[in-house]
Amino acid sequence: MPDLDLWMDSTRKREFSLISHAHSDHTARHNRPVLTRETANLLGDYLKKSDPILLTYHEPYETTSYTMTLYPAGHCLGSAQALVVSKETGERLLYTGDIKSRRSPVNEPLEAVHCDTLVIESTYGRPEYVFPPEEQVLETAYNTLRMWLSQGYRPVIKGWRLGKSQELLHHLLGEGFDVMVEKSIYLGTQIYLESGVKFPGQVNLFEGIWPEGWILMFPPGKRREALKEFRGKRTLEMTGWATSGSMPWGRSADASLPYSDHPDFNELVEYVQAVSPNHVYTVNGFPELSGRLRELGYPAVHLNTKSQRQDSGFQMKLV
Numbered sequence: 001m002p003d004l005d006l007w008m009d010s011t012r013k014r015e016f017s018l019i020s021h022a023h024s025d026h027t028a029r030h031n032r033p034v035l036t037r038e039t040a041n042l043l044g045d046y047l048k049k050s051d052p053i054l055l056t057y058h059e060p061y062e063t064t065s066y067t068m069t070l071y072p073a074g075h076c077l078g079s080a081q082a083l084v085v086s087k088e089t090g091e092r093l094l095y096t097g098d099i100k101s102r103r104s105p106v107n108e109p110l111e112a113v114h115c116d117t118l119v120i121e122s123t124y125g126r127p128e129y130v131f132p133p134e135e136q137v138l139e140t141a142y143n144t145l146r147m148w149l150s151q152g153y154r155p156v157i158k159g160w161r162l163g164k165s166q167e168l169l170h171h172l173l174g175e176g177f178d179v180m181v182e183k184s185i186y187l188g189t190q191i192y193l194e195s196g197v198k199f200p201g202q203v204n205l206f207e208g209i210w211p212e213g214w215i216l217m218f219p220p221g222k223r224r225e226a227l228k229e230f231r232g233k234r235t236l237e238m239t240g241w242a243t244s245g246s247m248p249w250g251r252s253a254d255a256s257l258p259y260s261d262h263p264d265f266n267e268l269v270e271y272v273q274a275v276s277p278n279h280v281y282t283v284n285g286f287p288e289l290s291g292r293l294r295e296l297g298y299p300a301v302h303l304n305t306k307s308q309r310q311d312s313g314f315q316m317k318l319v
């Protein structure tokens with residue numbers, strides 16, 4: 001928002017920018033990042049040269065021209081939406097960052113924040129992306145894992161260091177599975193523990209020994225090389241992309257189940273209805289969401305990165 005000299009999730013270094021959460025496609029080493037303490041803890045040394053402004057949820061940050069307040073986004077530990085209220089006009093702009101509207105055992109639940117202008121992610125902003133109930137998907141995952149274990153296979157669950165991995169870990173430990181996690185997932189999980197999140201079982205670090213009967217959680221990129229000595233692996237992938245036949249990239253898993261740390265298409269529409277904005281901009285995903293929103297009577301525009309220079313960002317105005 002150039003009028004306010006305010007960046008949201010810039011992926012290039014800025015003097016002053018919001019970091020909504022600790023996923024790398026939302027971060028850069030800004031001089032003065034605004035973020036939650038949990039996000040700062042998850043980023044650790046990454047921000048060692050920064051002078052961060054740490055906010056708790058609902059704590060207003062005041063400047064001469066606007067007030068910014070962070071609200072839970074439900075997407076991962078520390079994830080925040082930002083409400084920016086103009087002191088000149090009273091206009092309320094809500095930037096969601098990444099959200100998850102389904103309840104998670106490890107995240108603060110998403111809070112719907114009323115606003116005039118909404119900037120919302122549209123990762124699964126296409127009608128074909130509708131996820132089944134999470135309990136049903138998890139039940140299928142448990143059955144698949146038990147079957148593999150009973151057949152003597154070694155189950156690997158693909159998981160990145162932060163977010164979905166800790167959710168799935170919590171669910172699996174709650175079901176009584178023995179789970180080991182790769183180091184980056186382990187370190188992320190330690191921050192959850194330090195922040196007061198409780199897990200219903202022991203969180204174990206994988207250090208090269210893989211006892212029979214244990215499930216291993218591992219990031220997709222490092223998996224092949226690091227685990228090549230182990231025979232009889234079966235890989236489970238939990239991703240929202242599994243709902244569609246037209247996946248945007250190829251997959252390499254023995255089973256893929258639809259589970260996401262983002263809302264599905266219907267949940268995105270429901271969230272817009274819940275915050276009842278006058279204007280909507282959709283970002284970071286498919287343009288079909290803004291099409292549906294226009295049908296429902298919301299002035300909605302999709303901001304497309306493709307036609308823009310990589311560093312130009314999206315320029316928003318407080319009306």
Ligand SMILES: [Zn+2]
Nearest residue numbers: 021023075098
């Ligand atoms: Zn994210």
